[in-house]
Amino acid sequence: MGRAPCCEKMGLKKGPWTPEEDKVLVAHIQRFGHGNWRALPKQAGLLRCGKSCRLRWINYLRPDIKRGNFSKEEEDAIIRLHDQLGNRWSAIAARLPGRTDNEIKNVWHTHLKKRLEPAKEEEVAAHEAPAGGAGGKKRRPAVKRGGARRAPPAAAAAPVSPERSASSSVTESSVTEQGNTGSSGFPKEESFTSCPDAEEQFRFDESFWSETLSMPLESFDVPMEPCDAFGAAATSASAAAPDDMDYWLRVFMESGDVQQELPQI
DNA sequence: AAGTCACGCAACCGCAAGTGC
């Protein structure tokens, strides 16, 4: 908004997303997944940078996002988890089904922080903050983020579920490589097509999704795969896990626009 | 009713870490 452009390429759109852009993004991800965020906007025909697409998907468009006010239980959970984990919002989000790190971060800064401030001050005066990051100073005061990323080395922070630190740490490859990683007990985005809970999660924004899914295929440059290509793709890709790249390559080849887009990948 | 203020949320930026070459 008021800063210098983050994207190297000028001409890319910034600011609030339009419903049309949302539809295009959702449709593209459903069909092809998001193995490469950088290439995705080009392939989808969006004038956005990959980062922006990723953020939009993770924080708003994912079907398993729970919108609306936080319940008392959720707020309590955030407070408790923040006490344990510090400002590791993605780790906290991973433990709150349907909530995103951004959302939790916002809630913390706008509600919970203020609520806790008085008590916190006393506590801090008494001893150091537990996780070292609750104060919110310079970058990464608490635990190094590395441990919670793609190949979590047994997790620097024990409480974090080892298989994935964040709701946002989701890629199409996680579907194919790990299959349904719902072992932690809460729904994850990558599982929404293959997990039994998927249908339930899918209801969060039913009207939007039904609208999106009912869009005419002609709206997109590429011929549509039969039915929910995303789910089918994920499933079949999962079946062909060792070779998922080949699978997606084939999908692109069949889609017809690969001649234009693939060389840029 | 109009103007001002405060808050909430969506989005952006920079940096760190992982991965592939």
Add this chain to the structure above:
DNA sequence: CGCACTTGCGGTTGCGTGACT
């Protein structure tokens, strides 16, 4: 082994909106 690229995370910004004066 080192470098370049991509992804993911946390901090921050600023617009939109409701509350208040």
